Amino acid sequence: DAKTTQPPSMDCAEGRAANLPCNHSTISGNEYVYWYRQIHSQGPQYIIHGLKNNETNEMASLIITEDRKSSTLILPHATLRDTAVYYCIVRASSNNNAGNMLTFGGGTRLMVKP
Amino acid sequence: NAGVTQTPKFRILKIGQSMTLQCTQDMNHNYMYWYRQDPGMGLKLIYYSVGAGITDKGEVPNGYNVSRSTTEDFPLRLELAAPSQTSVYFCASSYPGGGNQPQHFGDGTRLSIL
Numbered sequence: 001d002a003k004t005t006q007p008p009s010m011d012c013a014e015g016r017a018a019n020l021p022c023n024h025s026t027i028s029g030n031e032y033v034y035w036y037r038q039i040h041s042q043g044p045q046y047i048i049h050g051l052k053n054n055e056t057n058e059m060a061s062l063i064i065t066e067d068r069k070s071s072t073l074i075l076p077h078a079t080l081r082d083t084a085v086y087y088c089i090v091r092a093s094s095n096n097n098a099g100n101m102l103t104f105g106g107g108t109r110l111m112v113k114p
Numbered sequence: 115n116a117g118v119t120q121t122p123k124f125r126i127l128k129i130g131q132s133m134t135l136q137c138t139q140d141m142n143h144n145y146m147y148w149y150r151q152d153p154g155m156g157l158k159l160i161y162y163s164v165g166a167g168i169t170d171k172g173e174v175p176n177g178y179n180v181s182r183s184t185t186e187d188f189p190l191r192l193e194l195a196a197p198s199q200t201s202v203y204f205c206a207s208s209y210p211g212g213g214n215q216p217q218h219f220g221d222g223t224r225l226s227i228l
């Protein structure tokens with residue numbers, strides 16, 4: 001799986017949009033971009049994933065550049081409960097390959113401030 | 115739905131003791147996984163299963179055993195606990211589809227070996 005690079009920490013004001021960047025310059029054509037977050041003392045929580053197109057769900061939006069070498073996770077209206085470590089992961093789409101594990105790097109520690 | 119449930123949440127073991135970490139999911143997912151997370155580090159895959167009766171080793175299987183007798187349950191057994199196994203253990207599950215299916219995690223079991 002391709003490696004990812006994320007800033008170690010970011011701050012965001014409550015109610016504002018949080019934009020978390022991720023570089024994955026060695027991504028392959030069959031690799032998805034996944035975002036998870038881990039709130040203190042809890043298990044990783046799935047947020048969103050995409051291959052080429054931008055994606056949106058009830059939690060966030062994922063913007064993937066046209067060359068797929070970077071992406072941005074957008075939390076449109078950050079709340080204090082969004083304070084967590086956010087992980088950007090790329091993962092091959094090999095169907096039914098359950099051994100294709102998620103590789104969590106250092107992530108970005110997002111602090112949402114009042 | 116409860117999702118992925120892990121028990122116990124915390125446990126302290128003495129060196130050489132054995133124990134079983136329990137994991138159950140109610141999402142009818144075929145795939146299940148066990149990860150460990152050491153302090154300040156990412157997750158490492160211990161074992162995974164693609165269905166009842168089928169298990170396979172992940173990245174760090176030594177010192178652990180698993181079984182999968184039902185779709186819902188995927189227990190992880192430590193036979194001879196060692197201090198190096200002090201960690202937080204996460205169970206996850208997903209639908210088949212490899213990289214295009216997100217994994218959903220439990221809240222973890224925090225294990226200390228003294």
